[in-house]
Amino acid sequence: MEVQFRHLxxxxxxxxxKFHPGAYARLDAHKEDFLLGVIRSNMERGKREGLxxxxxxxxxxxxxxxxxxxxxxxxxxxxxxxFSLVRASQEVLEHFLYGLATPLGRERIERYRKVADExxxxx
Numbered sequence: 001m002e003v004q005f006r007h008l009x010x011x012x013x014x015x016x017x018k019f020h021p022g023a024y025a026r027l028d029a030h031k032e033d034f035l036l037g038v039i040r041s042n043m044e045r046g047k048r049e050g051l052x053x054x055x056x057x058x059x060x061x062x063x064x065x066x067x068x069x070x071x072x073x074x075x076x077x078x079x080x081x082x083f084s085l086v087r088a089s090q091e092v093l094e095h096f097l098y099g100l101a102t103p104l105g106r107e108r109i110e111r112y113r114k115v116a117d118e119x120x121x122x123x
Contacts, residue, residue, distance in 0.1 A: 010080055013073040031066060039065050043100070051105035061100065068092050 017024045040062040046052035072078055072088050097109055 010073040010075050010078065010085055014075050031070070036062055036066050046100065046105065050102055051108055052100045053102055056100060065096055068096060 013024075013027075016027065040058055043052060043056065043058045043062055047054055047056060047058070069089070069092070072085060072092065078085075078088055094109075098106065101109060
């Protein structure tokens with residue numbers, strides 16, 4: 001995700017919504033049709049594997065996650081000259097994941113963070 005977000009400019013979505021509403025509507029449809037399904041599937045799998053809490057309401061939290069990703073592209077809330085899209089995305093994702101995770105899930109998050117941190121040190 002970091003690699004992809006590093007090359008995104010949040011102003012693109014702002015301009016797309018403002019100047020190309022038809023294209024933005026297609027993006028919005030893709031968000032609902034595809035991205036929401038990917039997030040929902042991840043949460044269902046995480047519950048099955050014991051990584052996410054069983055009482056988790058997948059429908060509510062998958063929609064919340066989708067919109068929490070999109071809010072980072074709001075240039076009024078997160079001006080690009082003050083906020084790094086990559087860093088803000090990491091913060092929001094970690095906050096979200098720790099809220100979903102079981103103790104086993106938290107261990108997995110920590111393991112992935114350690115691997116990611118090691119990878120950043122070598123680049």
